[in-house]
Amino acid sequence: MKKIFFLLFTLPFLLNSQEININKDKWVIEWGKFSSESLSSSNQILSTTIPQYLMENIDFSHKHYLDSTENKLVLQELIHSKKKELTKERLDITKSRDLLLFEGYTQEKLKKIDERFKLNEEKFLKLETINELNLDGIDISYFPKDVNDLKYKDPFSVNSYMKKKSIDYYITGVLEEEYENIFLTIYLYSKYNYNPIKIWSGVGSSEDILNYREDILDSLYPYIVSKDVIPYTISVEEKDALIYINNEFKSLGIYSGYYVKKNPLNIMISKEGFETLKFKKVFTRYNNDLKVKLVESNSSTIDIETNPSGAKVYYGSLFMGETPLSIPLYSYAQKITLSLDGYREQSLVISSRSKSVNIDLEKGIIDSRQLFIEEKKNFYTSSAVFSFALAVPLFLNTQNLSDNENIEYIAIGNAVIWGINFFYRLYKYLDSAQISVE
DSSP: OOOHHHHHHHHHHHHHHHHOOOOOEEEEEEOOBOOOOOOOOGTTTTTHHHHHHHHSSSSSTTTEEEEEEEHHHHHHHHHHHHHHHHHHHHHHHHHHHHHHHHOOHHHHHHHHHHHHHHHHHHHHHHHOOOOOOOSSSSEEEESSSSSSGGGOOTTTTTTHHHHHHTEEEEEEEEEEEEEEEEEEEEEEEETOOOSSSEEEEEOOOOHHHHHHHHHHHHHHHHHTTTEEEEEEEEESTTTOOEEEEEEEEEEEEEEEEESSSSOOEEEEEEEEEBEEEEEEEEBBBBBBBEOOOOOBBBOEEEEEEEESSOOEEEETEEEEEESSSEEEEOOOOOEEEEETBOOOOOEEOOTOOOOEEEEEEEEOOOOHHHHHHHHHHHHHHHHHHHHHHHHHHOOOSSOOOOOOOOHHHHHHHHHHHHHHHHHHHHHHHHHHHHHHHO
């Protein structure tokens, strides 16, 4: 009965212990501060802003896939680590057996220890038969988590960072300045390669270098993920079309990026006067060049907006409504007029090729009632001045001015000028009265 119980107790242990867990569950990538010895003080901030951008914008959902070299070296490291564990376990078993012999033993206890020793040897033999890791992508972890920790990174201590057992990749860069140009080179150090990999290099002003950040980020993906990363290009026949990827504006007319196999990309391409194109796309290595031609919009209306709104819109002589307003388009050109009390009238010509407009109205006296009051005031003022100007030569004619007749002639000329002004103001007054009645 004891033997049966012993077998039932030890069988799960024996079966499980024969399995060897050789696995790598995490791929660790560490960012480093960029070296910047030759940079001016105003550009020193680039040594942390660029890696900070990369750290904050990297896609954390990616997985790393081992290439053939990494697979071999990672396997060697894992086997070596497992052998150390088994060696320590064997030493513990041997010590237990020796202790058992001195303290007294039974054949049952001795057999149990011998079984453990035998299983240990079997695991060693199984390790020798493993020649490849079958990992369906390794989760990537990025460090440091806090961008402020970059300040304390020593860009010249790459080797010491790489000696950390947990790090697989270390990314850093070199910034140099010469004649107002900045030279940037990004390096990737790998535990599984003897020489650093130059990922990206570029030159330009500090503003140019900052504008290269997305290109640098895209250039990292083929190394970090190293599998299932597909370079793709979207080119639109309309060169000024707007290209959006996952609701983020990317470029005008043409865009090149990297697609990591996971979810389809949400692509939107738009241009005024053309139908907006929205679709989802999965790129493959054999289908990674997308060419698009937009279709012209068949819209038969034009949107008219004014600032302020509420302006009356006349299409020729036909009243169409008040802004904001959508009005039909015709194949021929047509004049529309915008009118709003207190603002000057404005006109524009539209045709089938016209686009929606938003017009700022200019302030002016257009209100019919206000116009009538203003012209009435001007007429009364002109009447009074004309009456006075007319009375002056009549008065002078009653005087004895034989010595200086020029004064009388000047007075008559002045009366004639103000008489003309009087009749002009009378015309404007009558015209405004008619508009007010209408």
